[in-house]
Amino acid sequence: MILSKVKLVGYRNFKNATIRLNKKSLIIGANDVGKTNLLWALRLLLDRGLSDYDIEPTDSDFYAFEETNEFSITVYFEEVDDDCVVSKLKGRISDDKKLVLSYQAYRDKASGSKTYKLFAGTSSKTLEEIEDRYYRKVLNLKYISSRRDFHNYINREKSYLFQLAKENRTEKETSDDDKLYAEIQTDLKAVDDKIPKLNFISSATSTINEELLKLSLHHTKQKIVFDASISNADKFIKNVSIASKSNEQSVLIGGDGRLNQIYLALWASRNELTEESLKEVTIFCIEEPEAHLHPHQQRKLADYLNQSLKGQVLLTSHSPQIASEFSPNSIVRLVNDKGATRAASNGCSKIIDEAFKDFGYRLSIIPAEAFFSDVVLLIEGPSEELFYKTLSKKLNIDLDRLNISILMVDGIGFSTFIQILNSLEIEWVLRTDNDIFKIPKKEEWRYAGIQRCIGFYREHFTKDDDTESILAEHEANLTGFPTNMPAEINKNSASIIIEDLASYNMYLSKTDLENDLFNTVLKEDIKKYFNDLDESEIIDAMQKRKASFMYAFLQDNKDSLAKLAEDPISEPLRSCKQIIDIIQNEAH
Numbered sequence: 001m002i003l004s005k006v007k008l009v010g011y012r013n014f015k016n017a018t019i020r021l022n023k024k025s026l027i028i029g030a031n032d033v034g035k036t037n038l039l040w041a042l043r044l045l046l047d048r049g050l051s052d053y054d055i056e057p058t059d060s061d062f063y064a065f066e067e068t069n070e071f072s073i074t075v076y077f078e079e080v081d082d083d084c085v086v087s088k089l090k091g092r093i094s095d096d097k098k099l100v101l102s103y104q105a106y107r108d109k110a111s112g113s114k115t116y117k118l119f120a121g122t123s124s125k126t127l128e129e130i131e132d133r134y135y136r137k138v139l140n141l142k143y144i145s146s147r148r149d150f151h152n153y154i155n156r157e158k159s160y161l162f163q164l165a166k167e168n169r170t171e172k173e174t175s176d177d178d179k180l181y182a183e184i185q186t187d188l189k190a191v192d193d194k195i196p197k198l199n200f201i202s203s204a205t206s207t208i209n210e211e212l213l214k215l216s217l218h219h220t221k222q223k224i225v226f227d228a229s230i231s232n233a234d235k236f237i238k239n240v241s242i243a244s245k246s247n248e249q250s251v252l253i254g255g256d257g258r259l260n261q262i263y264l265a266l267w268a269s270r271n272e273l274t275e276e277s278l279k280e281v282t283i284f285c286i287e288e289p290e291a292h293l294h295p296h297q298q299r300k301l302a303d304y305l306n307q308s309l310k311g312q313v314l315l316t317s318h319s320p321q322i323a324s325e326f327s328p329n330s331i332v333r334l335v336n337d338k339g340a341t342r343a344a345s346n347g348c349s350k351i352i353d354e355a356f357k358d359f360g361y362r363l364s365i366i367p368a369e370a371f372f373s374d375v376v377l378l379i380e381g382p383s384e385e386l387f388y389k390t391l392s393k394k395l396n397i398d399l400d401r402l403n404i405s406i407l408m409v410d411g412i413g414f415s416t417f418i419q420i421l422n423s424l425e426i427e428w429v430l431r432t433d434n435d436i437f438k439i440p441k442k443e444e445w446r447y448a449g450i451q452r453c454i455g456f457y458r459e460h461f462t463k464d465d466d467t468e469s470i471l472a473e474h475e476a477n478l479t480g481f482p483t484n485m486p487a488e489i490n491k492n493s494a495s496i497i498i499e500d501l502a503s504y505n506m507y508l509s510k511t512d513l514e515n516d517l518f519n520t521v522l523k524e525d526i527k528k529y530f531n532d533l534d535e536s537e538i539i540d541a542m543q544k545r546k547a548s549f550m551y552a553f554l555q556d557n558k559d560s561l562a563k564l565a566e567d568p569i570s571e572p573l574r575s576c577k578q579i580i581d582i583i584q585n586e587a588h
Contacts, residue, residue, distance in 0.1 A: 020348045021348055025313070085139050099120070431509070436449075
């Protein structure tokens, strides 16, 4: 079975949100957007570690931005065919294997008193009140907070592992252990007897007893000793610590990253489910598993938790490395919409479908980083990436502070990225070359770059009357001209359409990055860089070297980029900045 959907109405920072989930789901979003609140909502219904007192509603549970005296948390399950759940919740599961549970809270406006009720049913329309969360024995949630007490948990789990291993021993192993245990007990007693005989311990003991005689005569028959107290084998074994072996030498594990790995490995091994012994259905919720870990280990940990935990897994994270292990279809991006939190595309979505296959098995780290952005600038290749990242610094557009990513689509194409960003409701700006291509099998040419952007408009934007009128009048002139040098009528139509596409944050170069850059105020700097070439040869040289030219040129001339502040080549970055300003104004 699977928890497929959560609906939150009037709860904390969720005014009215529907959030779809997958078997393995990653929940991302800005700080304070409500990731922990979402998990707490699930815990109120499903976490058997919470008492009846813990789930009592408080004033802070009611929606914060409008006066409300009710809130509800409703969870929807599908494919409910596990015997343990079916038998426990007879009559609550529909013929098509669906189950709905709901927590509904109420606040009396006059007295301020708060109450709650629990409901279960085959659908949201057939909910009936239930007395308590009796189902948690077979349907529950296990939760790891982002604030992990590594040492205490590891010590507790160590005892559990010892006890479990004891119970699983064979008769011969038990007999061998008993013999060895007796030997350890004898050895420890011998050590216990020898320690007080050490000169410095014996001397210290005498000093204490002499001073005590000066203070009181009531206990003259008692002597104070330093007792090693290790002769109790059970106590000695209980106090063993987890350590790392290096060249046969024990090294105490102190790094929080390694402790975090041990913590989660112990937790996962204890909570691992098998088909043969399934007596309950558990949803695993883990906050920020990446804590203190190296990027490669973050990816490995995400993969490990997904593979080791056979139940449904929900992770919250701020890590692009963790995100790279998830299909965009399994990412829930929480967004702030004028104070109210909701999920982009209502959570896990099939919007991306076949397009995602172009990415291969796993997203690269750069696209994964974009999932955490507020705006993404999509550009074609590495030379554009080098240029716009350097230009942003010289224009005082701090990409990291503003949460803007620049994403190269080389080898993939814009459309796949646009689909993903739209499904996660991440704003995007696009810059592409104004390509003119020959039409196959014809002696005709076309404005391929403009047609590319028109396709994006038709696929991803709501039809606009003004744009449709412009296209009806001018689109035909974008294709069918006899040479790669369009006539004035073609150029005029292209110019009008390019200007309109900019209103959708799609920007086309005049030709391409190299031509455009050479025809800016940086022309003399570029000519100086290519001082051994004629001016007519320079653009060809720039295009042949592309990224290597851009890297070398920017090393010596990056300060000159400030002169491009008002140039059209900077418009995509200015547009990104404007979008961020709008987002910030709406948030406040």
